[in-house]
Amino acid sequence: MKKQSLFFVPGIILIGVSLRTPFTVLPIILGDISQGLGVEVSSLGILTSLPLLMFTLFSLFSTRLAQKIGLEHLFTYNLFFLTIGSIIRLINLPLLYLGTLMVGASIAVINVLLPSLIQANQPKKIGFLTTLYVTSMGIATALASYLAVPITQASSWKGLIILLTLLCLATF
Numbered sequence: 001m002k003k004q005s006l007f008f009v010p011g012i013i014l015i016g017v018s019l020r021t022p023f024t025v026l027p028i029i030l031g032d033i034s035q036g037l038g039v040e041v042s043s044l045g046i047l048t049s050l051p052l053l054m055f056t057l058f059s060l061f062s063t064r065l066a067q068k069i070g071l072e073h074l075f076t077y078n079l080f081f082l083t084i085g086s087i088i089r090l091i092n093l094p095l096l097y098l099g100t101l102m103v104g105a106s107i108a109v110i111n112v113l114l115p116s117l118i119q120a121n122q123p124k125k126i127g128f129l130t131t132l133y134v135t136s137m138g139i140a141t142a143l144a145s146y147l148a149v150p151i152t153q154a155s156s157w158k159g160l161i162i163l164l165t166l167l168c169l170a171t172f
Helices: 008-018 026-037 041-048 050-059 062-069 071-088 093-121 123-154 157-171
Strands: none
Touching (some): 008 157, 026 123, 026 157, 062 093, 071 093
């Protein structure tokens, strides 16, 4: 068994928190985003589908990428890609779409490979750590959905995206 970093379990929790929140809050604040960008809400509807399309595409290639690059390296690259994708969504409409695609692709790869990472590093704690990240993901999604509107009202939709990006950065 590998010697474990003190950051392994907190990292698993943060990954669980980051696996849904960067895109699940978008539908809640689409009105604010459309107003901030000066576009119709209907033109932003695709934002809710882009991550799911990326899940479909990138889930297929995740294991091959991990074999080629290495599991830990692939996680590092995807957490970086997730953070960059999240922050560029603030710049303009085209980058909002591109960033959402990047977020979806990163989450897809992480989602598929997280059980393998746990098995490779803590084979005797697979059940516990899987429960930990799934529970973290559920709680974070619920909290983010609950807090999205108050945070957006207190700052702006960009303020909410910045907070989500900081969460991604902390996970990275």
